Structures are given as structure tokens and as C-alpha cells.
Amino acid sequence: MAAPFPNLYTHRKVAESAAKACDICYKPSSSVLITPDKKDFFYICPLHLKDRYFCTPKIDEEAIKAKREKDLAEEKDKLMKEYQEKQRKKKEKEKEKEKEKDKDKEKDEGKDKDKEKDKDKDTDKKETKDETEADKSGTETPKEEDEPRVFELKISFYQQRLQRKRQAEAAKRDRERASQPNYFPSVPTEPPKK
Structure with a gap:
């Protein structure tokens, strides 16, 4: 005889207000194990899982x-962005070096402008450093270990679930039979024979 439902149960959470007694220890629990076809479910403490x-x-x-x-694709994108950022900074530094060479040639123009540009460079470097630190801290989030969601009951517990299901079906059939008018024998209408 084939089992009415497979031995695969998915762990789900319900609201705390809908918590019911655990099938094992009878403590209130908001965790439920349910079959994929929703034919069987029961409340269970997460500790039992x-x-x-x-x-x-x-x-x-x-x-x-x-x-x-x-995860690998995300890591690859992150590394590509970092690499492109480094390349951009490297090009900017090369341009700054060329400008400094030009400035050395034109020292006669004034030293005040050089000081202002150096200050601007320092502030630009600090801003880019702050931006990269903010990017790193914003993208890196601690990864939580995912708990398994699908479980297979041990055979003895699975047999218990099957037995409960069969008992519930038998009780339902008995109730339906008892509600039919010709289930019980009728009262005799003739007087008893001597």
C-alpha cells in the first residue's frame, strides 16, 4: 500500500499568536513541519529539528x-569595480604627475597656486578613501548560516504520522456512516412471537 504522502517535510514558521503544542513535548511552538502536498502537518519545537x-x-x-x-558572481562584480576604481585612480595620479612636471617648468607663476592644488589633492584623496571604505562597509554584510528547511523523518516517526492519518480517516468514515439513517437497525414494528 502506497503512503498517502511522502516523507519530506518543509519547516515553516507561523505567528506567535497561532502557536500550538509541539507533537513531541507539548510545549507551545510556532514552528510547523508540512508536506509539500499539504496533506500532513504538525507543530514541532525547533530544538527537535x-x-x-x-x-x-x-x-x-x-x-x-x-x-x-x-555568491561568486557578486564577488566577481565587486572585484571588477575595485579594479576599475584603482585603474581610474592610477590614471588620475599620472595626470597629476604630468601637471606637476608642467608646474615645475612654470615656477615663476606663483607658489600659492601649487599649495592650493596640493590641498585639493589631499582632500580628494581623503574623499575617495572615505568613499571606498563606505562602499566596503555597505556591501559586506555578515552572512547567517541558513538552516535546512526540508527534513525527512526517521522511519518510526513517519510510521506514527501515517498511522495517525489512517486513524483520522477511519474516524471520519465512521462519523459519516453513523450520520446515515439506515446505519443503525430499526425498531421492530411487529409484536414478538410466542
């Missing part, structure tokens, strides 16, 4: 690979 005797996490290799590729 770490218990290797209760369930095992199912690792989605494709999702991990996609995440890794996305």
Missing part, C-alpha cells in the same frame, strides 16, 4: 550550487 534521532535534513544540492554561483 536538530535531534538526529527524530529527523535528518535533506540538502538541496541544486539550491546550494545556485547560491554558490550567485
Whole structure:
């Protein structure tokens, strides 16, 4: 006999106000394990999800690979931007050196202008340094370890879930039968025979 639902449960969170008793320890919990086809679900404490005797996490290799590729692409973009920024700064420095050479030739024009330009250069360098530090701090966010979301119950717990499902279906059939008018025998209408 095929199982009515697969042994794959997805971990979901519900609102704290909708918390119900955990199926294992009966403490209020807002975590729910639900099958993909939504035929079975039950409340569970997050602590039980770490218990290797209760369930095992199912690792989605494709999702991990996609995440890794996305991280690599982001890192590549970041490095390209840094490289382009360094190249731009390098070109600016070369232009400044050429200007300084021209200034050395034209010392007679005045030393005050040179001092003002040097101050401007220093402020420009500080601003670009501040911008790069702000970019680094803004883009780098601490990565949290993703908890597994899909679990496979151990066989004994899965058998319990199947048994509960069968019992619930049997109770529902019994209620439906009992509500039918010809379920119980009718009262005899003839007097008893002697």
C-alpha cells in the first residue's frame, strides 16, 4: 500500500499568536513541519529539528550550487569595480604627475597656486578613501548560516504520522456512516412471537 504522502517535510514558521503544542513535548511552538502536498502537518519545537534521532535534513544540492554561483558572481562584480576604481585612480595620479612636471617648468607663476592644488589633492584623496571604505562597509554584510528547511523523518516517526492519518480517516468514515439513517437497525414494528 502506497503512503498517502511522502516523507519530506518543509519547516515553516507561523505567528506567535497561532502557536500550538509541539507533537513531541507539548510545549507551545510556532514552528510547523508540512508536506509539500499539504496533506500532513504538525507543530514541532525547533530544538527537535536538530535531534538526529527524530529527523535528518535533506540538502538541496541544486539550491546550494545556485547560491554558490550567485555568491561568486557578486564577488566577481565587486572585484571588477575595485579594479576599475584603482585603474581610474592610477590614471588620475599620472595626470597629476604630468601637471606637476608642467608646474615645475612654470615656477615663476606663483607658489600659492601649487599649495592650493596640493590641498585639493589631499582632500580628494581623503574623499575617495572615505568613499571606498563606505562602499566596503555597505556591501559586506555578515552572512547567517541558513538552516535546512526540508527534513525527512526517521522511519518510526513517519510510521506514527501515517498511522495517525489512517486513524483520522477511519474516524471520519465512521462519523459519516453513523450520520446515515439506515446505519443503525430499526425498531421492530411487529409484536414478538410466542
